[in-house]
Amino acid sequence: MKVTYQTTNLPFRYPFTISKGTKTHQPSLIVTLEHRGITGYGEAPAIAYYNIPVEKMVEDLERKKRMVEQFAFMEPERYWHYLHHLYPMNNFLVCALDIAAWDIYGKIRQQPLYKLWDLNMANAPLTDYTIGIDSTEKMVEKMKEKPWPIYKIKLGTPDDIGIVTELRKHTDATLRVDANAAWTTEEALKKIPVLAELGVEFIEQPLAKDNWEGMKQLFDASPIPLIADESCVIEHDVEKCHGHFHGINIKLTKCSGITPALRMITKAKSLNMKVMVGSMNESTVGSSAIAHLAPLLDYVDADGPLLLSEDIATGLDYNAGRMSVSENFGLGIQLRSGQ
16 A cells, blocks of 8 residues: 545635634645555545644654555455554544545445445435525525525524525525534524524534533424534444434544444434535545435535535536536546646
């Protein structure tokens, strides 16, 4: 095994604002694994509030690069366990390497990943398109610029209800709300019924990640599903969310890759919870991994390449929410010329 990497800092089409802050670019680590002449690609975006910048991923990779390369690769699950013990404090880096390992494995088996998992892309739900926090007028403008069947609306402002009320005047599309843990229990108890009346499909992470008592109140009272994000990071969080949320949003980067995500999907379904895999503004590299998993999901948020004004790879296409992956083996992607 040989590992190389590059860092990217791709610009957003619009400044991307959620309740936790604003950014104009998405820094990411792109890794390339080569195994017996077969190349695989993986990605891990850096998210400031998880305190794992690209520089930390690079530092950790360099520190144990030789050990990463010495592993006798046969299949991704064993490699993930090895990496998980090698980097117990850096799920982001493990994710990038795990995605690249699955890309290689699909190429070894000469199948796209979704076929390797015996899935049918025709069964994949549509991906939403995210509207970041902005002035209400600008949010309406963004929505009109991108006609889409499902919008995820970022909230966490004093005028959340006013924003959704105005957006609803301009579209009959499905609306989803992501508060990114910005509300208090009292705020949520007031806002959720109104948002339900406005036709919001579900609400993602209304409260702080550790406000389990508040979430239990919301879970018992909410007329629409509540989906965990910040409260569901790694595998053992799935069971903790049961009885507090109606579903979970898995982020590949946070949980450390495709391998644990597959287990989390199975566990959530066994608990009769809805399952979503969400974007962390990945390029086509990381978003393709989400797309291949999509037939297993109830909801999908894989709009990273649509939010960026530049991309690093090809092999994933969008048509009004429908994702199309390449029929090439593995992830089916190619890095753009010069990348």
